[in-house]
Amino acid sequence: MRISYEWLGDFLDLDGVTPKDAADVLTRLGVEVESLTMVDLSNIVIGKVLEQKPHPKSRTPLWIHQVDIGVRVEQIIAGAPNAVPGTLVPVALPGTTVPNGKVVKDMNIAGFKASGMLCSADELMLGEDHSGILLLDRGKPGDPLTSIIPSQAIMEAEITSNRPDCMGHLGVARELAAGLGRPMKRDFMPSFTGTADPPGRELVKVSVDDPDLCSRYIGGVIKGVRVGRSPDWMQRRLRACGVRPINNIVDITNYVLFEYAQPLHAFDLARLNGPAIHVRRAREKEKLLSLDGVVRDLTPDMLVIADALRPVAIAGVIGGEETAVTTATTDILLESANFNGASVRQTSRALGLRTEASSRFERALPPELALAGARRAASLIAELAGGTVHREWADVYPRPQQPVRVILRPALIDDVLGTHVPLEEAESILKRLNFHVKVMGDGEWDVLPPVFRLDVTIPEDLVEEVGRVHGYDRVPPTLPGRRHERWTPATPSLDRRLDAIREVLAGAGYSETWSPALVSGRQLEALRIAAHAMRVSNPLSDDMDTLRTSLLPSLMDAMALNRDRGRLDIRIYEIAEAYLARVGDHNGGQPEEPLRLAALASAGATADEGRDALYRLKSVLDGCVAAMSAPSCMYDRASAELFHPGRCAAVMLDGRQLGYIGELHPTVSAGAGIDGRVVAFEVDVEPMVAESRIPRAQPLPRFPRVQRDLAVIVDETVAAGVLHTAIKEVAGDLLEHVRAFDEYRGAQVSEGHKSVAFTLTFRSPERTLTDAEVDKVMAEIKLGLEKRHRARFRE
Amino acid sequence: MTDPSALTAEAVAAIGKAQTSAELERLEVEYLGRKSGRVSKLLEGIDKLSPEERAALGKAVNESKRAIEEALSGRRSQLEENRLADLAETEAIDVTFPGPPLDRGHVHVLTQVRRQIETVLESLGYQVELGPEVETEWYNFEALNITAGHPAREMWDSFYFSPELLLRAHTSPVQIHAMQRIKEPPIYIITPGRCYRRDAPEATRLPYFSQVEGLAVDKGLTFGDLKGTLLYMIQSLYGRERKVRVRPSFFPFTEPSFEFDVSCGICGGMGCKSCRHKGWLEVGGCGMVHPQVLRNGGIDPAQWNGYAWGFGIERMAMLKHDVDDIRLFYESDLRFLEQF
Numbered sequence A: 001m002r003i004s005y006e007w008l009g010d011f012l013d014l015d016g017v018t019p020k021d022a023a024d025v026l027t028r029l030g031v032e033v034e035s036l037t038m039v040d041l042s043n044i045v046i047g048k049v050l051e052q053k054p055h056p057k058s059r060t061p062l063w064i065h066q067v068d069i070g071v072r073v074e075q076i077i078a079g080a081p082n083a084v085p086g087t088l089v090p091v092a093l094p095g096t097t098v099p100n101g102k103v104v105k106d107m108n109i110a111g112f113k114a115s116g117m118l119c120s121a122d123e124l125m126l127g128e129d130h131s132g133i134l135l136l137d138r139g140k141p142g143d144p145l146t147s148i149i150p151s152q153a154i155m156e157a158e159i160t161s162n163r164p165d166c167m168g169h170l171g172v173a174r175e176l177a178a179g180l181g182r183p184m185k186r187d188f189m190p191s192f193t194g195t196a197d198p199p200g201r202e203l204v205k206v207s208v209d210d211p212d213l214c215s216r217y218i219g220g221v222i223k224g225v226r227v228g229r230s231p232d233w234m235q236r237r238l239r240a241c242g243v244r245p246i247n248n249i250v251d252i253t254n255y256v257l258f259e260y261a262q263p264l265h266a267f268d269l270a271r272l273n274g275p276a277i278h279v280r281r282a283r284e285k286e287k288l289l290s291l292d293g294v295v296r297d298l299t300p301d302m303l304v305i306a307d308a309l310r311p312v313a314i315a316g317v318i319g320g321e322e323t324a325v326t327t328a329t330t331d332i333l334l335e336s337a338n339f340n341g342a343s344v345r346q347t348s349r350a351l352g353l354r355t356e357a358s359s360r361f362e363r364a365l366p367p368e369l370a371l372a373g374a375r376r377a378a379s380l381i382a383e384l385a386g387g388t389v390h391r392e393w394a395d396v397y398p399r400p401q402q403p404v405r406v407i408l409r410p411a412l413i414d415d416v417l418g419t420h421v422p423l424e425e426a427e428s429i430l431k432r433l434n435f436h437v438k439v440m441g442d443g444e445w446d447v448l449p450p451v452f453r454l455d456v457t458i459p460e461d462l463v464e465e466v467g468r469v470h471g472y473d474r475v476p477p478t479l480p481g482r483r484h485e486r487w488t489p490a491t492p493s494l495d496r497r498l499d500a501i502r503e504v505l506a507g508a509g510y511s512e513t514w515s516p517a518l519v520s521g522r523q524l525e526a527l528r529i530a531a532h533a534m535r536v537s538n539p540l541s542d543d544m545d546t547l548r549t550s551l552l553p554s555l556m557d558a559m560a561l562n563r564d565r566g567r568l569d570i571r572i573y574e575i576a577e578a579y580l581a582r583v584g585d586h587n588g589g590q591p592e593e594p595l596r597l598a599a600l601a602s603a604g605a606t607a608d609e610g611r612d613a614l615y616r617l618k619s620v621l622d623g624c625v626a627a628m629s630a631p632s633c634m635y636d637r638a639s640a641e642l643f644h645p646g647r648c649a650a651v652m653l654d655g656r657q658l659g660y661i662g663e664l665h666p667t668v669s670a671g672a673g674i675d676g677r678v679v680a681f682e683v684d685v686e687p688m689v690a691e692s693r694i695p696r697a698q699p700l701p702r703f704p705r706v707q708r709d710l711a712v713i714v715d716e717t718v719a720a721g722v723l724h725t726a727i728k729e730v731a732g733d734l735l736e737h738v739r740a741f742d743e744y745r746g747a748q749v750s751e752g753h754k755s756v757a758f759t760l761t762f763r764s765p766e767r768t769l770t771d772a773e774v775d776k777v778m779a780e781i782k783l784g785l786e787k788r789h790r791a792r793f794r795e
Numbered sequence B: 001m002t003d004p005s006a007l008t009a010e011a012v013a014a015i016g017k018a019q020t021s022a023e024l025e026r027l028e029v030e031y032l033g034r035k036s037g038r039v040s041k042l043l044e045g046i047d048k049l050s051p052e053e054r055a056a057l058g059k060a061v062n063e064s065k066r067a068i069e070e071a072l073s074g075r076r077s078q079l080e081e082n083r084l085a086d087l088a089e090t091e092a093i094d095v096t097f098p099g100p101p102l103d104r105g106h107v108h109v110l111t112q113v114r115r116q117i118e119t120v121l122e123s124l125g126y127q128v129e130l131g132p133e134v135e136t137e138w139y140n141f142e143a144l145n146i147t148a149g150h151p152a153r154e155m156w157d158s159f160y161f162s163p164e165l166l167l168r169a170h171t172s173p174v175q176i177h178a179m180q181r182i183k184e185p186p187i188y189i190i191t192p193g194r195c196y197r198r199d200a201p202e203a204t205r206l207p208y209f210s211q212v213e214g215l216a217v218d219k220g221l222t223f224g225d226l227k228g229t230l231l232y233m234i235q236s237l238y239g240r241e242r243k244v245r246v247r248p249s250f251f252p253f254t255e256p257s258f259e260f261d262v263s264c265g266i267c268g269g270m271g272c273k274s275c276r277h278k279g280w281l282e283v284g285g286c287g288m289v290h291p292q293v294l295r296n297g298g299i300d301p302a303q304w305n306g307y308a309w310g311f312g313i314e315r316m317a318m319l320k321h322d323v324d325d326i327r328l329f330y331e332s333d334l335r336f337l338e339q340f
Ligand SMILES: [Zn+2]
Pocket: B264, B265, B266, B267, B268, B269, B270, B271, B272, B273, B274, B275, B276, B277, B279, B280
């Protein structure tokens, strides 16, 4: 909300308090001032236009003015025609900087001297209007403009949702007064009431259908008003709040909104049918032409103000054009009501229309405010627009606001804050904030919050009131530390345990990404991995409408992006959740959220490059598993969505499938916009963590090892992994380690066969092995492989 | 027959002139070779000599051997000394020539910052708690005292799957889960994780982000304890010269509620361009846990009280590393990721 410093001065003495001081005090109290704009008007003078002639030579229309600035008459040229002789205008003389930053210079415009500038409201930052010169309604030529308009300071403040009372200057002033320890010059409830007969409630009948949606409706009748221009000071303050002045009646309702935070509406009484007011739900297919010129389709969950025939306003949101106050209006019905916040919010959302009124009602205003606002507006109308205010307004108040009492054990203040606030200070703070405090016999305080503070309901709320005025910066920082009889031993977090994997991946040249979990559902469907996808029912856009079921599409997008930006060799990974709706439970219950590790690497262009890259990636995955101190994983040939049909393996850990590793299917990588081959894996992390063991030290070998190579020629279809298993099974205890290191097809091997070369390491923990011993085991291995896989051997 | 002493003199002279160890090796073979060395050859025909002559010759030959060996090892160490003395010239390389690029992968900056935050708070005895991202309405709102129709719900515009199920708007639901699980305080936990709000992406906010919240439930906790905890955390992460400012604010799940700021690291709080002349940079929200929230977690507010605070990991990383656009964290551009 925008707060005018000048306006705050209506309610308390601001002597010696600069706008910056006020902003600091308010921020400390919880009204966070986000920016402060100072408008210095001290170097602008008041001028009186003596003569206005069109510029004879200029191609664009310009006007030459003779302006009396007290000590002399200056010739000033302007583009707007509204500064006619006799008007009072703000003048910026050469050498001055006007508030919007423009520097005024002596000029010569097409042969005519121009000594200064006539200022618009926009240039003086007194409003947005830049269509003409700002005309003044009083002032003496030559006097500084500040003799009639004080220099301005506008604060942009963030009002928390629990404080609707601070959505008006009165509430903000009250905070400031409490913070500064200065008295308020004005009471909350104005004493003004109407006196004219007959009673207003006899002139307009008011009925309310649903007290839950409208807890109060006041309709005041004022007759014989003169609709016209509102005074400069009011227009200026409205502009400061970002509102365009319209006419005195509408301006007054807006003014009271920005003062009291109570939204008001004025109907032209003559244009109301009945005249009667019926607060009801809209009927099917009803429409309303609203004040902003839009025809609004109404639905039965919207609350409207209707006359005898039709809706005339949408409750708490906007009024109707057909019953609006115009220059022809003489009699008005002034509405000051209290509408249900949730209902107003819902309506305002449905209409896509947020107004100053709706943003206040949404925060749940106190019904007592309606009367204060109505009285304030009526007194301003009587003062500024004439008119007779009728006595005894219609006031339908089916749910009177109930006072809330809060019992406070004053020691709670020190207990919660962790500092000592003397009781007298605490009591005085509450009183400054208009709370009534009664000290009871047992020392407890019976506290009655003011009617405009519906947010205070529990003792802790009172602690907050005391704390923020006392000053939270005065509370010494401490660390909690008591004698605990119970504790939880420290355990590393899951993410910290996974740092072991990150170390392996960093060493292998893989960089970590964090990509959004909300992805395009269409993309998942195209990849055929949308079966368990959770769809957001109110997405921001269709590229973020579904929770990902796999990390791979995100990594593919990341790879495509980096390739577009000139990177060729890309290795990336991510550790994050996938989201899988439980079977038969689409969007009905919470999904599974398995933590996944996925990696992606570019793998050249040729089939051989792709194969080599995949073998390297397997080593990376093995390294990750080893870093978690989990048993080694096994790879079984498999087929899976996203993967190349001939180059994909299921990753198995202790009989459980962790996920897949392989080369991406060429159509998948091409579809993601990646040219060239890509290898990838995606595995569940939790089984790896579950299988993780503390490594136990093994005694270092005391005897030398013996290494032998073995080239096994088998049928194409026999996998290296199978041979590996067979070798281990046949070899017995002396075989320490076996690893395939080469695969060969070609001239030396017959058609349909391949040669797989293994390195075997033998060692005994008890003695140095002899060649004869090793030869014997090798012979057994060969025999076993011959029998099981019809293997032959290359020398 | 050659005179042993003449042969020795000849060998020693040759050794003295040798310039390389290869030359020395050749000389060693020439003179001391086991069978065909010239010293061994001195003994040819020794069996034709008298025992006295034999003894004399044997002695002379041994002396010759020793003298030559001595000369060899002397010359060897001299040559080695010379070689070492000349290394600066003989083996000099251009040390300004760059090494080949190291293919080092980078841990994401948000992981690094999350790691720092966890480490700092673990040092105060807090432990990490995790919870689901797809939450029920009750845990995300109701349990946190944000009742339906509460005006504050505006602060958490959320993504829904069904009226009952949504993407959590903060990690606060984990606090409720933790209270229900642990049951009996003391509870000192932190809850890092992803959250979602229905805000259009821009430089300062995203519809998805990561949060860390801290929760302490114990006997007799005070606002001063909350303030001290924040100060400890901020100073540990950003340096001991940093200050923390706590401003009153409003959240339904804490009472009193605050926002907390850190003093600007560039101007030290005086106000400058990077803090928009405020001297302070907003970090997060905090407060004393609302008694109703404790009750909703199954904890008796008459016996226990608590404080909680929360902030965005991205925000912390932006403040720490001068990142001016939050979207960079999630874009996966390696040119950005490799800066950390
Ligand atoms: Zn600064």
